[in-house]
Amino acid sequence: MHQLDMNFSLPPRVSELADRVKAFVNETVVPFEKDKRWTSHGPTDALRRELNALARKAGVFAPHAPAEYGGQHLSHIGRAAVFTAAGYSMLGPVALHCAAPDEGNIHLLDVVARPDQRERYLKPLATGDVRSCFCMTEPAPGAGSDPGQLQTTARRDGNDWVIDGEKWLITGAEGAAFAIIMAKTSGAGMEGAATMFLADMSDPAITIERTLDTIDSSFVGGHAVVRFNGLRLPADAVLGEIGQGFRHAQVRLAPARLTHCMRWLGAAIRAQDIATEYARRRTAFGKPLGEHEGVSFMLADNAMDIHQAQLTIWHTAWLLDKGERASTESSMAKVICSEAIARVADRALQILGGLGTTRDTVVERFYRDVRAFRIYDGPSEVHRWAIGRRIVTHGAR
Template sequence: MKAFVRDRVVPFEKDKRWTDHGPTDDLRRELNALAREAGVFAPHAPEEYGGQHLSHIGRAAVFTAAGYSMLGPVALHCAAPDEGNIHLLDVVARADQRERYLRPLATGTVRSCFCMTEPAPGAGSDPSLLQTTARRDGNDWVIDGEKWLITGAEGAAFAIIMAKAHGDGTESAATMFLADMSDPAIRIERTLDTIDSSFVGGHAVVRFDGLRVPAGAVLGEVGQGFRYAQVRLAPARLTHCMRWLGSAIRAQEIATEFARRRTAFGRPIGEHEGVSFMLADNAMDIHLAQLTIWHTASVLDRGDRASSESSMAKVICSEAIARVADRSLQILGGLGTTRDTIVERFYRDIRAFRIYDGPSEVHRWAIGRRILTHGGN
């Protein structure tokens, strides 16, 4: 995996098809073809669809290697949101839904999106503020609402939509629905200009105006949406950590090589303590993030929910990796502010990592609450 990403994927980092709104689908398909040719495509996918169904520990090794380039997860088809949606559908979807949605997604034929986050006053860090509604009408559900920061919506074949279900014996019960993005009742209002640029399709504002879906479009059971969200989110937080750790390792390598050859005041800058200490701190943050990922992966692999562990991993890794990116850019000096190296792009994308999948402050609050009520478990 390391060799594939270094030798086959990294050369595409200057490709014009990597836009400010993420890699294009044309670039994604070309990279996917290379990964298939190399035998490394979608290693996390279920075996019935050609994947290796790796354990969380296995994913930790492979996804970190993929993250050496921001295009690596795109090539391997293990980037968000598709990787998390593959896991969710594998756990929750019925047989017919697996065939209609999971098979084409797991094999990379299509992309998907996960429609949860809403603009204020809707659901963001607090999912209980969910505003999107699903009203029962005969044998159908009618969905209305607005979502935003929906990753990969532009060009996605289908969406997993979180909405409050009304009717069918339930009131205001969070429920997941599957819907084809080609439905005219789904409108992509705009693609947002964001600090990050590594996700295919970017991040969009999506509106549902009277979207009618059949009863069979419910993913899992009515009213169990928040429970299924945890099935998806705890592992997805960790896979973000894995991928970005690979980028931190790359940034450290670039900074180290520069510190060896760039001279100032009569010696290579790496021999000055101001720089060597930053490299040492980077190494310790990378080590800390790696151990945190391995531990949380082992907890998930033994079948535990890992709620606290995944929250701690999200905070520890997002902040440690951000420090690595910041120090690496600082070591590079003026070069670090340019796109002559990939570090500038790492720096911008990794900043967003401290916000999505739960900002650090919310995870700290959740961890603190568990400590007070359950002693931290």
């Protein structure tokens, strides 16, 4: 009989790190949740830097970063354990420097950047000296769910490129040192193709038009409208190959989707813990809430949603570690997790009653923040549509 290659135990190095992250988040990060520097446009850079310093001191800073920049180059399974532990507080990923968009940008640059670009952009990003942003989405009629609608242009002018266009919902643009910009390249044989560029945000041709007031508040710098007005970039600003922007974006896409699931799973576990503690302590009609079936069923449904999210994350991470693209699985994980975790947030808030609607617990912020997760990195409908299209074209899995 063949031994099955299926094993749910983590390598000791990873579980030891995840335990240390759990302790760090509980003891050191959670007390910062009432800090006034956690604003409606996200934690400030001053708060981020203070948390980063504490994470460095605790030896848990940026474990996903390449080893040459002080990280441990964690596998996807390793990230699943560690990022979920970090997500127990919505400030945990900020502290560990594993929040979006920097975490995904570190991964993209690690795979695609040339050695000189690694030195100039990846090194300060991986070490947490600077932040970055990823500029893809545009207001209508530009790129949104359909990247093919890209309107931002990159025009060749001698050896330079000139970029014009407007992006919006760009996380962390305010305060970022550099941007990765997706633009439509024109010229012989490149009609409809896209290219990625690296640009310093200090360039006067880049303006942040406004920071948006959004439903969520856990990303440093919030989300902004960014304009490129005749942004002139040298030939070596191209990230990867000319015309291969969408292909390179795939490098970022599946893993970045999954790491969102990991971090939000941590927040769901926290909400369940808070709701459970309340259901044990608070009484109504002569007994603790948790002994009423209506409440215990909500806790049970939460546990099942959390379990389902956990399993789909592990499976997709395992495929990615084997070198597979896991496009379908990461799409399924994104939908399963974003919807299951939103249900957990909703039920936890319900169990807390009036308390759930206040900011006396983090459940209220979690409930609002996680709503956006069903939209960014592909709305649920787009993933369902992509999964369905593959089923119709290639048959059931």
